[in-house]
Amino acid sequence: DTAVSQTPKYLVTQMGNDKSIKCEQNLGHDTMYWYKQDSKKFLKIMFSYNNKELIINETVPNRFSPKSPDKAHLNLHINSLELGDSAVYFCASSQDPGTEYEQYFGPGTRLTVT
Amino acid sequence: QKEVEQNSGPLSVPEGAIASLNCTYSDRVSQSFFWYRQYSGKSPELIMSIYSNGDKEDGRFTAQLNKASQYVSLLIRDSQPSDSATYLCAVNKMGGEYGNKLVFGAGTILRVKS
Numbered sequence: 121d122t123a124v125s126q127t128p129k130y131l132v133t134q135m136g137n138d139k140s141i142k143c144e145q146n147l148g149h150d151t152m153y154w155y156k157q158d159s160k161k162f163l164k165i166m167f168s169y170n171n172k173e174l175i176i177n178e179t180v181p182n183r184f185s186p187k188s189p190d191k192a193h194l195n196l197h198i199n200s201l202e203l204g205d206s207a208v209y210f211c212a213s214s215q216d217p218g219t220e221y222e223q224y225f226g227p228g229t230r231l232t233v234t
Numbered sequence: 235q236k237e238v239e240q241n242s243g244p245l246s247v248p249e250g251a252i253a254s255l256n257c258t259y260s261d262r263v264s265q266s267f268f269w270y271r272q273y274s275g276k277s278p279e280l281i282m283s284i285y286s287n288g289d290k291e292d293g294r295f296t297a298q299l300n301k302a303s304q305y306v307s308l309l310i311r312d313s314q315p316s317d318s319a320t321y322l323c324a325v326n327k328m329g330g331e332y333g334n335k336l337v338f339g340a341g342t343i344l345r346v347k348s
Contacts, residue, residue, distance in 0.1 A: 153335075155336075160340070161272075161320065161340065161341055162338070162340055163278065163322065163338040164338070165335045165336060165337075168334075168335065176335055178335075210277055210278070214334075217334050218334060219265050219266045219326040219327065219334040220265070220266050220285060220326075221334070222268065222280055222283055223268075223280070223336055224280060225270075225277040225278045225279070226277060227276070227277050228276075228277050
């Protein structure tokens with residue numbers, strides 16, 4: 121069984137479109153995250169949710185809107201896609217938002233905006 | 235100064251040798267440190283976590299932490315070609331009012347030659 125799963129794995133779309141990425145974890149963790157890895161492979165946090173509540177919101181354009189329907193699911197909706205949004209988006213989860221808890225990553229969603 | 239710095243490499247070592255990967259961080263109050271391995275096209279995989287000064291060993295991997303020098307390293311003994319990957323150093327720090335975030339280095343590419 122996959123611990124942290126994401127759909128879709130690949131997403132190719134045109135500028136201006138709206139798209140969503142979904143994430144699910146079956147680890148029983150309370151905290152979930154969205155990270156973006158750009159073309160230079162630099163991995164940076166975007167959002168974090170703890171028990172459906174947004175706790176970290178980094179400097180991300182408001183075209184990006186996360187939603188957590190329950191603590192096992194975290195979705196990312198992106199409006200008006202731009203070329204610069206092309207990247208790999210990783211979902212991750214941890215038991216607790218405390219600094220000592222390890223984070224486990226999903227397989228990633230490679231988004232290509234043309 | 236970057237929050238987490240790593241030499242981008244590539245670091246090339248012969249099979250069976252010890253690979254030494256280094257990382258420095260800027261925030262003195264950071265308490266938790268992680269090493270992730272990322273194969274090309276795959277997601278980051280947690281291989282080591284360390285929280286206290288000194289060494290922590292797990293199989294062929296040893297993590298070393300020196301908080302006074304703000305330095306964390308990863309040693310891989312008996313390096314194998316399958317260890318060839320990008321190794322990401324991550325430092326956990328509090329983000330916002332509540333919750334932690336991982337700050338990643340840019341990663342070191344390791345190549346193990348058979």
